[in-house]
Amino acid sequence: MRLDGIRGGLLIALRDLDRFWKYKFWLGAQVAMNLADILIFAVIFNNIVNRQYIPDYVKFLATGVLALSTFASAFSIGREVGIEIRREFTHYLLSIPVSREALVFGRILSGTLRGLIYQASFIVLAALIVGTPTALGAVLVLSTSAMLSASMSSLAIAISTSTRDFNLQATFRSLTYYVLFFFSNVFYPEEILKQRFPGAVVFLIKLSPVSLAADVYRWAFGYNTSINVFHEYALLLAWTLVTLVLASALYLRNLTRM
């Protein structure tokens, strides 16, 4: 992509970011939900979880919710792109003097930035509850958030543009969201999953991007240092690259097909 392409992409991303603040009501609801998970759900559950598996459920969930918050926020861009497709606003976007690649780049970049902005307060909260990460930990936290945000926003965009039907858009997006949400280790550790589910299911859950990100956060904040963090990080990087390439190609194809 040439320099003017990057500039065009950045303009698109800034426009999207500006629109992000327009949906304060949505943002407020999301923050309240994730905060309630830590401050109510985890605090009360801490009294009934088996300490053998999870010594401190609040710390366990505070780090897991970081992954959840980034993923939920990055997914919001899909909702807006879906509205644009239905209202044919996409035709306008295609007519502006910005290459299609720059447009795709801009949209994914804005989704990534939204995820990072949204997650910032939860990083502070996790640092207060669990502990401050080291310099390496901080780098891992930021890059993990960027990767998860980028892959999830591109996935949400690709799904939303695969059909013009509002109901189908919402269904595809929600199903993907809930599969990633429940098939993750945000709420339960690996030992529990191994006890309850067949090996193949545990393997899939462990490989899901939300689980990989949660593992990196847990290591970075010092909650679980027994994790092979660089292995998880490399897997998340591979996930991000594959998702970005496939989702961008699909979005580009959908843009020109609509």
Added chain:
Amino acid sequence: MELLKDLRAMYMLVLWDLSQMKRRTVFVVMRVAWFALQVTVFGLAMNAIVRFRGVVAQGIDYYHFYLFGVYASMLFSISVSKAYDVAEEFEEGMIEYLLSLPMKRKILSLGRSIGGGLSAFLFTLPMYAVVVLLLGVYDPVAVLLSLLSALVFAVGVTGFVISVVLSLKSSDYTDIFFGVLDALIIRLSTVFYPAVVVAKIAPYYYAALVNPVSHFVDLLRTFFFFEEFKHLSVSSPYLMASYILGFAAGVSSAAIYIVEKRVEGGGWK
């Protein structure tokens, strides 16, 4: 004659609400998928994590406890989602049309509360069947009483939702209000954890005590497993049943008051 006319108008409104169910097929597919994942993946994993201690431990299976919770939270969320329908109706001018119909406003609000509650109740019936199947308890009295309380609860929640949406008169405020409310009400209830566990944190306990969801879910548990859950409920079965009835009657009255006295067409943001 007047009563017959009112009843007929209410019947037509209920029918109209039920006819809207067809539009929400995809919504139901999503909720069913969500429900399936919750009772399989999330429920089974959480069941393995939880270890009840002390008085709570006696003969309690957390998975049974949790299944009622999932059903109650699903019924609550689906009833609350009526808010988005009403907001959409306002945007489409449907509320203005309904207000112009030759019927009493109290009939309009009651009809919408009952119709909305009934459609939410019907939506969750397949999930209710799955929960009963997983529990393996088919006591007809428990089934009948639980279904009846579910219907009353759904009508109550719908009445509350209609009152709030018609007072807010803004789709943005509706969105945030019910998003936050749904998240907080479910977590500050006994859906996932018993009242005796919540009691360790006073503000959460008092919030759970006044929460209609706590009374509804604990009432369901008591109907099916009285001995196991009697020490864990927020209150006695009669008080919980009275609370649900009072809640439904109270919020329906509030809906009547708001539609009769405060709602006029237009002014929608």
